[in-house]
Amino acid sequence: MINISQRLARIASFVPVGVRVADIGSDHAYLPIYLVQRGIAVQAIAGEVNEGPFLGAERNVRSHGLKESISVRHGNGLAVLTAGEVDAITVSGMGGGTIREILANGIDKLEGVARLILSPQGDGDSLRRWLIEHGWQIVDEDMLEEDDKIYEIVVAERGEMVLADPLALEFGPLLLQRKHPLILARAEYELSKITLALKGLENARGESGQARRDALQQRRKQLEEVQAHVRS
The missing domain is CATH 3.40.50.150 (Vaccinia Virus protein VP39)
Incomplete structure (x- = not known):
């Protein structure tokens, strides 16, 4: 075998x-x-x-x-x-x-x-x-x-x-429903990339820099909500 x-x-x-x-x-x-x-x-x-x-x-x-x-x-x-x-x-x-x-x-x-x-x-x-x-x-x-x-x-x-939920498409509707523990690790990896990206934007000025920061912060909030769901 x-x-x-x-x-x-x-x-x-x-x-x-x-x-x-x-x-x-x-x-x-x-x-x-x-x-x-x-x-x-x-x-x-x-x-x-x-x-x-x-x-x-x-x-x-x-x-x-x-x-x-x-x-x-x-x-x-x-x-x-x-x-x-x-x-x-x-x-x-x-x-x-x-x-x-x-x-x-x-x-x-x-x-x-x-x-x-x-x-x-x-x-x-x-x-x-x-x-x-x-x-x-x-x-x-x-x-x-x-x-x-x-x-x-x-x-x-x-x-x-x-x-239609983009987070369900990303992480899997059944995986989210079952609160699969490995979702936490995936979300943590994505959060670490956001932290680095925000650090790189610290000195960025103008509307484009602010728009990028806002988008990243919104994404961070979504990922933190996913983690909270899995932990609940």
Whole structure:
């Protein structure tokens, strides 16, 4: 049995049993191998655009004797799929904006896909906004810390959802509702950047400098309110 990181194992926990799954940006196909070995996925596709990891994925799948169950494909984003080929898609290890572009550029390949399990590294608000605007609802979320980095997971299924609050888009509506403790660390990091920015504006004069200070102070107030909510 293959061993995978805590982050990938957490992503795997949101993959329904018995599905055909595609892991986009699969690196060395660790997640598909894990899913097939444990009987979670009946078939898997490992898509990878970079040649080195693609070749590594081929070797790993072959060495684990899973060539019949896992198809390793060289290509960009959802271009490795045909419509209706999989039930679930996982995408991780890249920014939320990049994941959004992958989904948007391959939107026709999402036909028949019932669940998306996405782990954006930053820019989660734009990804959530795209999902909601394109007929997906957020059904689950999670956060974890590994190697001094905070990762979030967004799970979406077909459906309607209204989410206008920018803080809910940024931090995750379900994560805020559940008062996930790692939100405190994320907010603290953002607050530290605001403190530095305000210090840099101490000598700034004129309306533009004051407008920037006002915006930063308003942002600080919002983040402090988020922290107060989580602590309550």
